[in-house]
Amino acid sequence: MKRRKFIQRASLSGVGIITGSTALACKGEAGTSVSTTSTTVATTPMKPVVIATWNVEQAVTKAWEIIDRGGTAIDAIEAGCRVEEANAEGQSVGIGGLPDRDGNVTLDACIMNSEGEYGAVVYLQNFKHPISVARKVMEETPHVLLAGAGAEKFALSQGFRKENLLTEASEKAWKEWKIKSEYKPIINIENHDTIGMLAIDSEGNISGGCTTSGLAYKMAGRVGDSPIIGSGLFVDNEVGAATATGLGEEVLKTVGSFLIVELMRGGMSPQLACEEAVRRIVSKNTNYRDFQVGYIAVNKKGETGSYCIHPGFSVTVNRKAGRRIITAESHTKP
Numbered sequence: 020m021k022r023r024k025f026i027q028r029a030s031l032s033g034v035g036i037i038t039g040s041t042a043l044a045c046k047g048e049a050g051t052s053v054s055t056t057s058t059t060v061a062t063t064p065m066k067p068v069v070i071a072t073w074n075v076e077q078a079v080t081k082a083w084e085i086i087d088r089g090g091t092a093i094d095a096i097e098a099g100c101r102v103e104e105a106n107a108e109g110q111s112v113g114i115g116g117l118p119d120r121d122g123n124v125t126l127d128a129c130i131m132n133s134e135g136e137y138g139a140v141v142y143l144q145n146f147k148h149p150i151s152v153a154r155k156v157m158e159e160t161p162h163v164l165l166a167g168a169g170a171e172k173f174a175l176s177q178g179f180r181k182e183n184l185l186t187e188a189s190e191k192a193w194k195e196w197k198i199k200s201e202y203k204p205i206i207n208i209e210n211h212d213t214i215g216m217l218a219i220d221s222e223g224n225i226s227g228g229c230t231t232s233g234l235a236y237k238m239a240g241r242v243g244d245s246p247i248i249g250s251g252l253f254v255d256n257e258v259g260a261a262t263a264t265g266l267g268e269e270v271l272k273t274v275g276s277f278l279i280v281e282l283m284r285g286g287m288s289p290q291l292a293c294e295e296a297v298r299r300i301v302s303k304n305t306n307y308r309d310f311q312v313g314y315i316a317v318n319k320k321g322e323t324g325s326y327c328i329h330p331g332f333s334v335t336v337n338r339k340a341g342r343r344i345i346t347a348e349s350h351t352k353p
């Protein structure tokens with residue numbers, strides 16, 4: 020089933036969809052039924068765990084395989100994100116990503132490990148795996164963020180090969196868009212499935228990654244939240260981690276992922292912290308009905324949370340007990 024149809028159905032049904040071999044007996048998992056009051060539903064602390072934005076089963080399965088055989092969270096994150104980047108059908112990530120208004124596919128990604136190290140690339144073109152280039156920035160340079168031509172030069176020096184990322188389908192969609200060239204700097208549920216992924220390995224260490232082609236038909240040079248530390252992703256190994264999807268401008272303005280981690284540091288559950296970060300955006304925007312933002316989070320215990328502005332945001336979670344696709348609760352109701 021196509022991802023978007025799947026998402027729609029999942030959201031209509033209003034229940035989590037269990038896809039692993041065993042159901043996780045965890046009411047409230049990733050926010051399926053946690054109320055917005057302070058009465059949090061008890062969740063069973065469960066780690067290791069992998070959680071990702073959207074229905075990205077294959078990516079999460081890949082990450083989980085690494086965790087399950089004792090691998091590190093950072094290796095799991097990179098390998099998992101690469102699966103989506105290589106999926107030409109996904110039009111928000113890697114190859115097949117929808118281009119900017121000039122027809123160029125430009126990619127943003129970041130990665131953060133349990134030591135608090137971070138690496139990112141922005142406005143990267145013609146490399147299918149920005150998450151891996153971001154990891155190289157983190158591990159092989161004294162910097163944290165490389166952009167455009169410099170990022171390209173660095174990627175080449177690290178052995179990455181250039182390739183055309185504009186697929187026929189995405190080129191066709193762009194050409195159709197060009198007829199009217201209606202540029203709306205908003206994102207709706209037909210137009211985002213950026214992958215943000217968080218993992219805790221069997222040592223209890225947390226890492227995260229986020230990779231995207233950003234807003235379809237964005238202005239040339241536009242960079243969103245996904246590669247920016249604290250906005251699209253934040254990891255603090257003592258506390259937990261969070262990542263975002265949706266309209267990056269709003270996530271950037273509220274430094275959403277950092278906010279969630281800091282709220283968890285103060286004792287809030289991942290679920291309530293995600294809800295508060297969404298509330299922060301909603302309260303500052305009278306036009307919040309026009310765009311979507313979704314967050315996922317995990318704390319040190321392995322408890323997870325998720326929340327979004329509008330129905331239609333799905334989340335993939337994998338633990339020892341199995342894998343689930345969950346429909347996140349939302350601020351507006353179906």
Ligand code: SD4
Nearest residue numbers: 211212213233243265267
């Ligand atoms: C951005 N947050 O560039 C990203 C878009 C996104 O799925 O989530 N796309 O604003």
